[in-house]
Amino acid sequence: MTPLEEQREREDVELLAGMMGGGVGPDEALRVLRKHKGDVQKAADAMLSGDRGEEDIISAWHNTSPSTQITAYDPASSGVPQATQASSSTLIDLTSDDNDARTWQLEPSQNEAKFGPSERAPDPAFQMVTTNTPIDTNHDERTLNDAIQASLADFNADELELFPVEQTVREGGRPIALRTESPGIAYAALTIQALFHVPQVRESMAKLRLPDIDTELPRDSNDAGAAQTIWSLVELFVNLDLAQLSAIIDKDVLRSLGQYPWNGSTDSLGDLTNEFIKCFGSLVDSFLNAQKPEDAAESHLFYFHHGQAESRGSSFKIEKNGIQGCVVAVEVGETFAPNDLISRLSVNLSRYNGSSSVHDLIFEPSDLAMFQLKPYVNHAKSAFPSGPPSAKSSREPFVFPKLLYLDRFLLENLPLANEKRMLEREMITEISELTKRKESLTTFNNRDALKDLRASLHYYEHVAEDRGDPDRQAALQRTAQKLKNILEANVAHVDEIDGRIEKLQADISKIFDCPELQKHQYDLRAVLMHTGLPGRKQIYSYVQDKQGVWWKTVDHSVTEVPEETVLTDPAGLHLNAGPYLLIYSRHLSEEQINAPVVWPKIFADNVEAANRTLFSLLQSEPDAAPEKRVPASLAANSSMSSLSFPFTQASLSDRTPLQEDSFSMDVSVESQTQR
Known part of the structure; x- marks a missing residue:
């Protein structure tokens, strides 16, 4: 080579x-x-x-030619x-399992x-096509291969692309895209953007009192400490809320949280995001609790307290070990449980052994409920690395709701929730038994028994000849009638079983629907996605704004999407990827969500200056550019010393004498006491 x-x-x-x-x-x-x-x-x-x-x-042929x-x-x-395939005298028996x-x-x-005749009914999707029509059977392969090559180039790229200045101003309520200079920490920027769109996080960041800091220390100094990081994070949130730039680039705020770069793998992406959120949440929760009044309750914005409870009949043994949790890991994909969030949580948090059971419970819930979705690993398949022909990676999409109730997982509801769980298990057991009964009626020797019965009945009614013999004719009629009676009885029994299973499944879906277990509602706020390929453009987010509109952010591009897209996006399914983090938070009324957020004055004032600078570069004041203006309700604009926006020099050459490759608006910290 x-x-x-x-x-x-x-x-x-x-x-x-x-x-x-x-x-x-x-x-x-x-x-x-x-x-x-x-x-x-x-x-x-x-x-x-x-x-x-x-x-x-591996040769699949019997070699009879010495020259081959x-x-x-x-x-x-x-x-x-x-x-070269030689002629073969070896035959494959289509009716045997020997091969x-x-x-x-x-x-x-x-x-x-699958060798052998198919018993499946004709599929209208598979139709005859004209022989002179070119069929591109390799289109999907080439598309995926092109995507892989593009993601590889993107993952290895160190430079941010520059684009025209006309695209620098966001319009309407479109969120700001947060980018990083390093592609390896793009996941952290997406996470911060997602957390910003959680109302409770945004409000808490605005309420933080800015701690005293040494303004002489650089931002990335080891001595700057947590106080400087809090300043930087609050400043970043102000920009994400008030800036009119369509995208901003973080230079060192995210680095101050000590995150590790992403290597492009699916597993490490979720784990790194989990650790990043823990670091961010621990820092914010600690400052919130340090600043709360003495008689105020402890803040549980990110972290919740959990423990275990052992159930034996109607008695419970509770172990309060004071463990804190932040992000809950949930296995998704190929397991026996349905591939949806609630079912997987129930399986993960409850274990049964005869008449006893152990449950992981939340003692004190947090304002946020976050779930890291991890691909399920079946260790039992290790004996067959390639797996048998029927063993395939699950491509069933993971289902998650737009709202959920955590009441069934809370300690305060243990007796009632456990009663519901036992009833649920009884129903699931009955469904399993009914399913086995149905299989015994419809399957025999791995064949469709009902289909075979219908074929036999057809033979005795329409094919078999009586040869003019009255006795033979009577025997054929008796046999056909017996087969007909058996078939009708089995079909009726199967229909009865299907009806019972359908009713049980409907009852299971509503078993926890009671007022006592619907007091802690959490609403979906953000979803982080991965296509399964490496590269900053292969991870993206869905976030919901104050008006309930969903937005998709891919690198610097932000577009509006319908809610259905958020809940059903199939990206990454073929590569065992897809959604890797779900962010929920406590339900809030519209009035609470739209309540004005008051940011520290030192940063809000800089928004105004940065906004004027931006429009002066565009040679258009806000009053003279209504098509580029943001509604007054969205306030003004700000930027910070660690943020910049990439312009192409060509796009600026006829607007401003500045020669820099990027537009950066510096902010000096003049007062630590201003709000």
Whole structure:
């Protein structure tokens, strides 16, 4: 290979290893990549199916020609040897299971094939097409491969793109995009933007009294400490609320929280975000509690207290260990539980052993309820890295509600909630038994019993001949009638079972719907998403503004989206990614959400100056540019010394004599006592 080809191969190997979340080493990634002739998309699909390149080429034919040789693939070589299929005397029995072991050894791309006639009804989606119409069967593969290559280029890019100055002013109520100079900490910027759109967080940040700081210390100094970080965070929130810039770039505020850069993997993204929120929440909660009046209750903005309770019949043993929690980890994907938030929480927080059970409960809830969604790992499959033909990664989308009630998970509701849980378990057990009963009526020897009954009935009624024999004719009629009676009885029983299951499922969905368990409502405020690929443009957020409008932020682009998109976005599903953080907060009335937030005067005043500077650069005062103005209710604009906005020099050359590559508005901290 040429040096350029070797470089590209190394980059592809790093990308593949990163996509696997650290579970695959570079050597394995290289083997699989070369096995698929350098096709990144095919290699990624194979690795997601469990292929690690150990068994590279397996003959599925009986070689009868001495001139035909199938050469084993050498991982160290750069090419893939070609094998010619020889004639075969080996037949595959479509009615036997003897070939299962051989089928399991096929490449992942062959695992989905099912040999033998299909008993499935014709699917209208699969229609005949004209032979002269070109069919692009590789379109999806090329699309994913292009996306992978684009994300790799984006992930390795260190420079922020510059764009015209006309795009610098946000319009209407569109949120500001927060960006970072380093792509590795873009996840932290998205997290801050999401937290800003939580009303309780925004209000608490505005209420913080600015602590005393040493103004001579630089922001990134180790001696600046938590006080300087609080100043910077409040200043950042003021800009996110009042600035009219469409995007601002953070230079050192996020770094002061000590976060680690993201390596591009799905697993590390959620873990890093979790740790970042814990750091941010701990800092803010500590200052809120330090500044509260002595007789005021302790602040639980981010952190809640939880413990365990053991249930034995009607008695409970409670262990108050004073553990604090912030972000709750929830396994999603391929498990026995339904793939929705409430079901997964119930499974994660309750464990049963005969007549006893142990429950993780919230003793003192927080204002925020945040959930890190982690892909489920089935360790039982380790014996079969590639899995049997039927073992596939779950592609069922994860379902989460726009509002939820945490009452069933609170200590104060333990007796009632436990009673409901036991009733729920009884219903689930009955559904399981009914399902087994239905299978016994509809399945026999892995065949559709009802279909076979109908086929037999059709034979005796329409195919079998009596040959003019009255006795044979009577026997055929008796047999057909018996089959008809059995079929009708089974169908009626199956319908009865389906009706009962449907009713039980409806009852389960409403079992916790009672006033006693609907006092702690939490509303969805933000969703963080990951497509499964590395790069700052492969992670994005959905946030809701004060008017209830949802916005999608991808890097510097912010667009309005319907609520349905937020709740059903399928991005990342094929790469075991998707939503990785859900942020809920206590329900507030419209009046509470729209209550004005009063920011420290030292920052609010700088908003005005920064706003005037921005419009002067555009050679258009606000009064002269109504199409660029923001409604008066959104107040003015501000910026800060650690923030800037990238302009192209060409776009500024005919507007201002400034020669800088970026527009930066400095703020000096002149007074620590002004509000």
